[in-house]
Each structure stands twice: as C-alpha cells, then as structure tokens.
Amino acid sequence: MAASGKADYPPFALGKPRFDQPEHPSSDKEIKTEYNTSGVDSARTDTNTSTFYGRFRHFLDIIDPRTLFVAESQLKAAVQLLEDYKHGTLPRGISNQQLWEAQKVQQAILHPDTNEKILMPFRMSGYIPFGTPIVVGLLLPQQTLGTTVFWQWLNQSHNACVNYANRNATKPTPVSKFILGYLGAVTSAVSIAVGLNLFIKRANRFNPATRSLIQRFVPFPAVAAANVCNVVLMRHSELEEGISVLDMDGNVIGTSRIAARQALLETAMTRIVLPIPILVLPPIIMSLLEKTWILKGHPRLTLPMHSLVCLAAFGFALPVAISLFPQMSEIETSKLEPEIKLAASSKSVFYNKGL
Numbered sequence: 523m524a525a526s527g528k529a530d531y532p533p534f535a536l537g538k539p540r541f542d543q544p545e546h547p548s549s550d551k552e553i554k555t556e557y558n559t560s561g562v563d564s565a566r567t568d569t570n571t572s573t574f575y576g577r578f579r580h581f582l583d584i585i586d587p588r589t590l591f592v593a594e595s596q597l598k599a600a601v602q603l604l605e606d607y608k609h610g611t612l613p614r615g616i617s618n619q620q621l622w623e624a625q626k627v628q629q630a631i632l633h634p635d636t637n638e639k640i641l642m643p644f645r646m647s648g649y650i651p652f653g654t655p656i657v658v659g660l661l662l663p664q665q666t667l668g669t670t671v672f673w674q675w676l677n678q679s680h681n682a683c684v685n686y687a688n689r690n691a692t693k694p695t696p697v698s699k700f701i702l703g704y705l706g707a708v709t710s711a712v713s714i715a716v717g718l719n720l721f722i723k724r725a726n727r728f729n730p731a732t733r734s735l736i737q738r739f740v741p742f743p744a745v746a747a748a749n750v751c752n753v754v755l756m757r758h759s760e761l762e763e764g765i766s767v768l769d770m771d772g773n774v775i776g777t778s779r780i781a782a783r784q785a786l787l788e789t790a791m792t793r794i795v796l797p798i799p800i801l802v803l804p805p806i807i808m809s810l811l812e813k814t815w816i817l818k819g820h821p822r823l824t825l826p827m828h829s830l831v832c833l834a835a836f837g838f839a840l841p842v843a844i845s846l847f848p849q850m851s852e853i854e855t856s857k858l859e860p861e862i863k864l865a866a867s868s869k870s871v872f873y874n875k876g877l
Contacts, residue, residue, distance in 0.1 A: 534621035536607060541579040577845040585840055589630035589647045597631055597639075600624035633687070643680070644687035650836050656680060657832045658825075660741040661804055663734060670719055674711040674741075678748055682707065685756065703756030711748035715740055738805035742797055749793035757786055767853070767862060767871040775865045778858050781873045788847045788875050795846060799839035804831045851875045 532540065592600075603624040606612045630647045633640055643652040659673040682704040718740045722733055764777035765785060808828055811817055817824050851873055855866040862871070 531617075531619040531622055534607070534618045534625075536604065536625070539576075539580045540583065540622050540626075541576045574845055577848060578841055581841045581844050583626055584630065585646050585649060586626070586630070587647050587651050589627055590642055590645070590651070592627050592631065597627060600627040601632075604628060640687045644683045646684075646688060649684060650833070650840060653677075653680060654829065654833045654836050657800055657804075657836060658829050660745070661738060661801065661808075661828070661832065663738060665719065665737065665740075667716060667719070670715050670740075671712050674715050674744060674748075675708055677745065678704070678707040678711050678752070681749070681752065685752070699756055699759070703752050706755040707748040707752035710751040711744045714747050715744035718743065735805070735809060738809075739802065742801040745797045745801060746794045749797070750790045753786060753790050753793055757789075760786065765873055767858065767866075767873050769866065769868060769871060775871065776859070776862045778862055778873070780858050781853055781871075784853055785851065785873055785875045788851060792843050792846055796839055796843035799835050799842075800832070803835045804828065807831050847875055849875055 600623075603612070603616070603621065607616075607621060630645060631639055642648050656673065656677050659669075660677060662669070662673075665673075682700070685703075686700055719737060722728065722736055722740070725733070728736065760782040761779060763782075764779040765782045766774045767776055767778050767781050769775050808824075808831060811827060811831075812824065817827065852870050853873065854870050855863055855868065858866075858871070
C-alpha cells in the first residue's frame with residue numbers, strides 16, 4: 523500500500539512520520555541535521571500544516587497487511603538498523619528508504635510502550651484481513667437470532683482485543699475497566715441488533731423483499747452504538763481525571779478534563795464514521811449486483827462477491843476514518859481550565875487523542 527518511489531522517501535527522522543503531518547510536541551520548527559556514519563543526511567523540515575492527505579498516507583503505511591508476513595529475522599534486522607542509526611553506528615550505504623521501511627516494520631509489529639510483539643490478528647495491519655470475515659458475517663442476509671448474537675459478539679470481541687493490544691501502556695490499565703467496556707459494547711450491540719431485527723420481522727407494512735433489504739442495514743446502528751459505548755466506558759476515567767496537555771516542546775503543562783472531553787468526542791466520531799462505508803455500502807452494492815445476470819445465473823458466486831465488496835469497503839473506510847483527526851490534536855489554550863491558561867505560554871496546546 524505504501525508508495526515505493528524514491529521521491530516518497532525524504533531524509534529519515536527517527537520516530538517521525540514519513541508523510542506530511544501536523545506539527546506536534548517535540549517536533550522541531552527548524553531544520554536539524556544529524557550526522558551518522560552511513561552518510562545519510564537526516565535533515566528534515568517539519569511542517570506547520572495539518573493535512574488530511576498526509577495522515578491518510580501515513581495510516582495506509584500503518585495498516586499495510588504486507589507487514590504481517592515479516593519474518594522474525596527481518597524484524598530483528600529492522601530493530602538493529604534503527605538502533606545503529608540512533609547510536610550513529612550505521613554501516614555505509616544504508617539509504618533513507620531502508621531506514622523508513624525498518625521503522626515501518628518495527629511500528630507495525632512491536633508495541634511502542636512494552637516493545638513486545640502484538641499478536642497478528644490484533645495489529646492495525648491485521649485489522650482488515652482478520653476483520654473482513656466478521657463484516658461478511660454481520661451482513662449475511664436472513665440472519666437468525668443466534669447468528670445475529672454470534673456475529674455481534676465476535677465483532678465486539680475482536681474490536682476489544684485490538685483496542686487492548688494497541689492501548690497506551692505507559693500506565694497500567696485495570697482489567698476491570700477493560701471488562702466493563704467489553705461487556706458494555708457487546709450488550710449494546712446485541713441488544714440493538716436483536717431489537718431492530720424483531721421490530722422489522724413484526725412490522726406488517728413491509729413486504730418480504732423490503733424487510734430483507736432493511737435487515738441488511740441493521741448491523742450499522744448496532745455496531746456504531748457499541749463502538750461509542752466501548753470508548754466511553756473504557757476511557758471514562760479520563761473525563762474524571764483529565765488528560766495531559768503538552769506545549770510545543772512536549773513538556774506536560776497540566777491536566778485537562780476539557781481536553782479529555784474533546785479527545786473522547788473525536789474518537790467517538792471516528793468510531794461512528796468507520797462502520798458507515800463498511801456496513802452501509804456493501805448492502806447497497808450487493809442488492810444491485812444480485813439483480814445482474816452473473817449472480818442470477820451463478821448464485822454460488824454471491825458469497826465470494828459479497829466478501830470482495832466487504833474487503834474493498836473495509837480497505838477504504840479504515841484509513842479514511844482514522845485520518846479524520848490528528849493523533850496529536852491541538853486545542854486553543856483559551857478554551858481550557860484557568861490553571862492551564864496560566865501555565866501555558868502559547869495560544870494552543872496539544873494532547874494525545876488516542877486510537
């Protein structure tokens with residue numbers, strides 16, 4: 523998914539995104555040059571502009587499924603290459619492209635806080651390959667009560683494991699909060715899905731064809747509501763305690779509950795936007811394809827075609843949704859608590875939005 527042209531590989535900067543990103547704490551406004559033994563010029567100008575396209579390309583790299591097939595020896599080589607760069611002991615001839623690819627591999631496989639390998643199904647690069655079969659199951663027509671409960675449970679279980687595997691692990695998270703968020707998400711998803719299905723089945727004004735079509739859209743409100751529920755329950759303590767806000771140099775200047783509300787709002791909006799293309803577009807497309815002579819004459823092709831449509835929708839929706847807001851978001855100091863206003867010397871501060 524990542525472009526391979528030389529023009530797309532700027533001078534390497536350890537820990538920084540390769541594509542145009544918003545300026546964030548600890549980023550330098552000026553050009554800085556580090557000398558290393560490879561002769562690679564690591565000068566780079568960080569941009570003041572926040573571009574959706576830059577974030578989109580960045581997250582395309584993050585979710586690249588090719589990193590799932592990286593061997594253990596390749597991972598060790600990538601980690602060692604970055605260590606050599608960090609300590610200025612790179613062998614000569616190492617290119618910027620090799621360094622960027624090494625960082626991509628490390629970020630895709632290892633947790634940034636624990637430095638431990640993330641299980642393959644729960645990596646961001648594995649979200650689409652392992653999540654697509656679940657989406658196909660959610661959108662299967664003629665769902666029974668049992669299949670509705672099963673697919674909603676499996677979807678929220680997968681989401682919960684992805685969230686936990688990619689969590690901020692700098693501070694220990696009580697298992698009770700994870701369980702509470704998981705149970706809340708599963709309960710809300712199953713309740714809404716089952717309730718809507720029962721309502722549709724008992725609605726006499728719908729003919730069978732219309733009822734079948736409407737039932738295909740039931741997963742969306744169930745999943746969207748469950749996603750929001752999951753975010754609120756698992757991160758509720760942030761609303762009570764606040765989150766750290768940082769200045770341009772990455773220094774913590776205080777804790778803000780207002781910033782926490784903004785972070786949860788942005789995250790919740792992302793979780794609502796994400797399932798729209800995944801759970802709304804495939805039913806529309808499949809309802810049209812099922813009327814064509816190909817699927818009418820070859821009904822066995824319906825499931826493979828359905829899977830391809832879901833895969834395409836998932837591949838489009840995920841990078842778009844997570845690119846809506848910067849990871850390190852900016853908020854005006856004037857909107858925050860009085861103590862933050864006094865401590866801050868700039869017009870705006872930053873906070874980590876989270877996944």
